[in-house]
Amino acid sequence: MGERRRLTNLAYRLLGSLADAEDVVQETYARWYAMPRREREAIGSPGGWLTTVASRICLNLLGSARVRRERYVGEWIPEPLPEHREWTSSATAAAADPADRVTLDESVDMAFLVVLEAMTPAERVAFILHDVFRYPFAEVAAIVGRSPAACRQLASAARRRVRAAQAPVAPTGAQAAVVREFKRAWEARDLKSLMGVLDPDATVVADSGGLVGALPQPLSGNGPIARAYLEIARVAPATTLLECTVNGRPGLVAQQGGVTVTVLAFRIVEGLITHVWAVRNPDKLRPWTDPRPVGGGPSVPE
Structure with a gap:
């Protein structure tokens, strides 16, 4: 359960939706606990297993999201994320809400998330896993289902999109x-x-x-x-x-x-x-x- 914050961070950046991110994390844990205990104990890196499963669920959701957003009424903007200390009323509320499990940095900036929306699902997953979460391309390849070289190209294409849209950030x-x-x-x-x-x-x-x-x-x-x-x-x-x-x-x-x-x-x-x-x-x-x-x-x- 100590992986929950990192998984929520990952899923929110991949999907741009806090509600969807929480659903992904719940589904990931449901799959974990659905395995026989012996199989779970045989997994050498539970964190790696959870990340792989969550990322693959997000990849599938990103593909279907494009279809859903074609039917969306009006413009679609990523779900805005509050800073928990400004709006939660108690430690209990903060611990209970997934928003408190998302670390705020430049990779959740609204302008950044909007750029991510223009990427293909594979580009977005490869870029977030490698450039934001620092996963090596060999591990990214196992998640995305492509070769490390292909994932490197996906991340490079995504990086060019980000650089083209970037502007100097004021204090x-x-x-x-x-x-x-x-x-x-x-x-x-x-x-x-x-x-x-x-x-x-x-x-x-x-x-x-x-x-x-x-x-x-x-x-x-x-x-x-x-x-x-x-x-x-x-x-x-x-x-x-x-x-x-x-x-x-x-x-x-x-x-x-x-x-x-x-x-x-x-x-x-x-x-x-x-x-x-x-x-x-x-x-x-x-x-x-x-x-x-x-x-x-x-x-x-x-």
Whole structure:
């Protein structure tokens, strides 16, 4: 059971969904305990066995996920991950929730996860296992079912995708200052300031799964985005904006009546917001449903 944190870390990065990651870990352990005791005791490396099984389950799920997402209503964004110390109310809750078992680093950054979504399932598995979890290609090959040379090529292709999408990452404090200014301008309904903190070619993508209202397609341009968010402030004046860590980066949480209705993740380049990912699908916000506030800040003004 000491492998559970590592397996959850692996599955979340492979699938971009905390709920799916937990299901994978549960299935992996179900297969382990379904074996006769004698067979389990004969396995020299239980951790290696569990990793292999979990990775293969994820590989199969990634193939079927592409089909499911073709039927998904609207845009699909990876499930946002909270930082447990900001939202769990007790040690018991933290230990019980899979979100507490995911280590926050650059490999769960929302921009990074979005790049992973563009990879083939084999590329994603080979890259995550080798570049993030440092598994040698011989072991990756046994999991993916290809030769070590082929896995090396898969990881190399994935690495090129990541490098092409990468931008210099500002210190956390600088990112937080930009997000805080976005929040201030949004609350004040200050169109000029809101446009000023957005890159002229900024893009916002919203994910509702068709369950709640959201932008039906990506919106580009600092003017259209700023006006869209001011319209949101107008029609939902009782929304409270809270500063919070989202996937290891400064982000915002929008709550209504103490219930989280939107989680916003940002990509910030050279002091300007270039991407906003707004997750509104209630199914993806379950780790954020702790009624205790996760940050501070006034409500969007009426």
